[in-house]
Amino acid sequence: MHSPEKIRNIAIIAHIDHGKTTMLDAVLKQSNVFRDNEKTAERMMDSHDQEKERGITIYAKHTSIDYGDYKINIIDTPGHADFSGEVERILGMVNSVLLLVDAQEGPMPQTRFVLSKSLQKGLKPIVVINKIDRPHADPDRVLNLTFDLFAELGATDDQLDFRFCYASGLSGFALKNIDDPRIDMKPLFDLIVEAVPAPPGRLEDPFLMQVATVGYDEFLGRLACGRILNGSIKKGDTVIQVTDKEQRWKITKIQGWLGIQKIEIEEAGCGDIVGIFGVPEIMIGDTLCSSEKIMRLPPIILEEPTVSIDIMVNNSPFVGNDGQHITMNKLRERLLQEKKANISLRIEEAGSDAITVSGRGELHLSVLVETMRREGYEMTLSKPRVIMKEEKGQKLEPVERVHIEVPSNYSGAVIEEMSRRKGEMQALDTNEHGLAHIEFLVPTRGLMGYRSKFLTMTRGLGVLTSIFERFEPFKGPIPGRAKGVAIAASDGRSNGYGCFNLQERTTLFVSPGDEVYEGMVVGENTRDNDLVVNVTKAKQLTNVRSSGNDENIILTPPRKFTLEQAIDYIEDDEQIEVTPSFIRMRKRHLKEGDRKRKN
Numbered sequence: 001m002h003s004p005e006k007i008r009n010i011a012i013i014a015h016i017d018h019g020k021t022t023m024l025d026a027v028l029k030q031s032n033v034f035r036d037n038e039k040t041a042e043r044m045m046d047s048h049d050q051e052k053e054r055g056i057t058i059y060a061k062h063t064s065i066d067y068g069d070y071k072i073n074i075i076d077t078p079g080h081a082d083f084s085g086e087v088e089r090i091l092g093m094v095n096s097v098l099l100l101v102d103a104q105e106g107p108m109p110q111t112r113f114v115l116s117k118s119l120q121k122g123l124k125p126i127v128v129i130n131k132i133d134r135p136h137a138d139p140d141r142v143l144n145l146t147f148d149l150f151a152e153l154g155a156t157d158d159q160l161d162f163r164f165c166y167a168s169g170l171s172g173f174a175l176k177n178i179d180d181p182r183i184d185m186k187p188l189f190d191l192i193v194e195a196v197p198a199p200p201g202r203l204e205d206p207f208l209m210q211v212a213t214v215g216y217d218e219f220l221g222r223l224a225c226g227r228i229l230n231g232s233i234k235k236g237d238t239v240i241q242v243t244d245k246e247q248r249w250k251i252t253k254i255q256g257w258l259g260i261q262k263i264e265i266e267e268a269g270c271g272d273i274v275g276i277f278g279v280p281e282i283m284i285g286d287t288l289c290s291s292e293k294i295m296r297l298p299p300i301i302l303e304e305p306t307v308s309i310d311i312m313v314n315n316s317p318f319v320g321n322d323g324q325h326i327t328m329n330k331l332r333e334r335l336l337q338e339k340k341a342n343i344s345l346r347i348e349e350a351g352s353d354a355i356t357v358s359g360r361g362e363l364h365l366s367v368l369v370e371t372m373r374r375e376g377y378e379m380t381l382s383k384p385r386v387i388m389k390e391e392k393g394q395k396l397e398p399v400e401r402v403h404i405e406v407p408s409n410y411s412g413a414v415i416e417e418m419s420r421r422k423g424e425m426q427a428l429d430t431n432e433h434g435l436a437h438i439e440f441l442v443p444t445r446g447l448m449g450y451r452s453k454f455l456t457m458t459r460g461l462g463v464l465t466s467i468f469e470r471f472e473p474f475k476g477p478i479p480g481r482a483k484g485v486a487i488a489a490s491d492g493r494s495n496g497y498g499c500f501n502l503q504e505r506t507t508l509f510v511s512p513g514d515e516v517y518e519g520m521v522v523g524e525n526t527r528d529n530d531l532v533v534n535v536t537k538a539k540q541l542t543n544v545r546s547s548g549n550d551e552n553i554i555l556t557p558p559r560k561f562t563l564e565q566a567i568d569y570i571e572d573d574e575q576i577e578v579t580p581s582f583i584r585m586r587k588r589h590l591k592e593g594d595r596k597r598k599n
Contacts, residue, residue, distance in 0.1 A: 002071045003203065004271035008196045009227060011075040011090050013114040014100035014130075023100060023130060023169030024076055028063065028259055030172065030185045062225070062273060064257045067189045073257075073273045074098075077114065087114050089212040089284065089300060091121050093227040093273055096196040099125045099146070103137035103166070106145040113467045116153045126195050127164040128188065132178070133171055139178060163195040199227065199271035207231035207239065207290040209276075210297045214284055216337070220253060220277040224288065231290060232269035233276070241279050242287040242296045252278035305346050305358035306398040306444050306468055309365050309567070310382035311335065312354045314577055316586060317491060317517040322579035323378035331355065331379060334372060342368075358387060360468065362448070366564045373563075373578050381576040384567060386444045389471050396471040398444040401426075403437070404454075406462040411436040413457055421446030422475040442466070443475050449568045481571055484530040486523035487587060488516040492536035500553040502533050508558045509585070510535060519590025521574065524559075532592055561585070573598075 012024065064073045075094060077087050091097070097118045101107050107115075118125055127146055129139045143164065150160055165187055167174040174188035201208075208230040215223035233239070235254055241247045255275035256265040268274045279288065285300035313319075313328050320326050325334070335355050339347045345368065346358040359365045362384055369381065389396040402423070406414055408430050415425060415438065423442035430436045447466060454464050486506040488494075496512040506523035516522055516535060525531045561569065566576050566583050573595075577584040589595045 004201060005198045006070050007199055007271040008070060008072045008192055009094040009199055009273060010072065010096050010098055010192060010196055011077050011094045012098045012100060013077055013118065014111060023167065024063065024074065026169050026172040027065065027185055062257045063259060065259065067193065070193050072192055088117055091118055091123065092300065093212045095199055096123055097125045099127050100130045101127060101142055101146055103129045103132045103139045103142050104134050106142045107149045112149065112153065119153055119155050119159055124159050125162055126191060127162055129164065129166045130169055132166045133168045139166055163191060165191050201230045201270040203232055203270050205230040206292040207233050209288045211282055211284055211286045211288065214282060215275065221280055222282050223255065223275045223277055224279055224282045225275045227273050228268060228270050230270055232267060234267045238291065239288045240291055240294055241282060242289060242294060246294065249279045251276055303360065305360060306387055307361055307365065307384050308356050308358035308387055309384045310350060310354040310356055312380040314378040314380050314579065316577045319378065322581050324376040326378045328353065331377065334377060338368060362564060362567050366567055369578060370563055373580050376580055378579045381567065381578060383570050383572055383574065384448060395474040397474050399441050399469050399472045400444055400447060400466040401469045402440045402442050402447065402464065402466045404462060404464050405435055405437055406458050408434050408436040410458045410462065411438060414438065418442060421450065421478055441469060446478050449481060452565050452568050482528060484525040484528050485521045486525055486531045486533045488518055488520045488522045489532045489534045490536055491517045494535035495538055496553055496555060497539045498535045498537040499555055502535065503556055506531065506533065509561065511558050519587045521585035521587065
């Protein structure tokens, strides 16, 4: 067990793609936590399948390395604002943050969010200017921009006097001065040991810890993670969980980290970041303490969710063709298990046939649904709804701060579309490369369904990031999707002839040979009304017209949707059928007669 003076706790924060996870790879490789012959993956910390595919960090990860006689605990934080709940709690566990900034791009919108939270908590960040071996890197300019950002976010004089170094996570070196020889990461390790304050607290005092994150293990139950604020703890000790009441529990296992391996430790002391098993119903913010001195720490406030979605049983004609788990009981069981491990999602029953899941954004919700479909679940999703609040008789809705970076010739179209969606422009700035930086305050409702349109509108050259800002009075109606959809008229397989006849007036979502059913959305109409179409129509053959001597038909490839794009696309009277292999959009009422009656 290390004494508190020899422990350094730090979190890595950065914009998406500025290289946090790659930087950690280099740190881990050089800290000798691997045997020489051990195979290491790229972006080792992103262990979850979707993190690897999307190339983003979703869950905060712990790692710890020994450097000389010091122990450095490092936490990799998610960069996306949808996982902001994770970020806030992690900052409570560490004594400084490592702010990674790309030496070419400079500080980005997402950096602001985490940085401002760190500064408010009184932490003194260390700035690492990363990727300095990129061809257009300009570290001096980026350092000045970072200083300006600190000042803009209201940093104190002490915080403005931040320590910094240069690095390349990919090549695995860090430099104190830009002209130093490029050898290894040692300058970064030295800087962490020098500049990060040791965790406060005393080993002699009674045990005290506040739970910052919660995990779940099928065999051992709830896992409570946090930094030990005072004292020490051994396996088998009795602790008191202080909430509105006090309960005694026996610690069954203490988990630490070495590199990326989870290890069991017999004893941990003040300043250590550990996981503790043995307290079954532990929640974020609960206090664990020794019976010698019982105290309750102020609770951690969890951010409120802003978007909710209904998850229902799959009731399409294809139910059970693809997944193993299709009943409401299976869905309920799986979502209740998620509720134990993932506190930032709110999961509630909505009547007997639906469960409402609320989170911080569409990405937050789609990560859960994507995980479930990979586990063999089938389900139906509603269109996401924004969560409104009532205050003093006034209806309030969530508003987001949106940063858009786009070539200036597209900025007019973006501004026009944003104002149609009740966005208010806050800032506009065009740099010498013809890139416009625009900032808006937009209701969350206005952003729904906009991302895919934005990418099409800017030919994929635009970057859009949004962060929840506050609740504001309701802004009035926002126009929905401009075009209607094409709906299949009957069950069967679509074929080339049927698709060919439709492609002039619709953009198709299905290919020849795909199975369709009545009421399924198979394309987008060019006009604003819905159209019932027959994609299964085959060519009638007679003895005069044989099948062989016809002209060749040329089909445009269909438009395929990812889960997020589908969630973005549908309207109120539509749903998404999600199975392990398929994402299909459909009308809520499959029969045309039922739809007409409803209207």
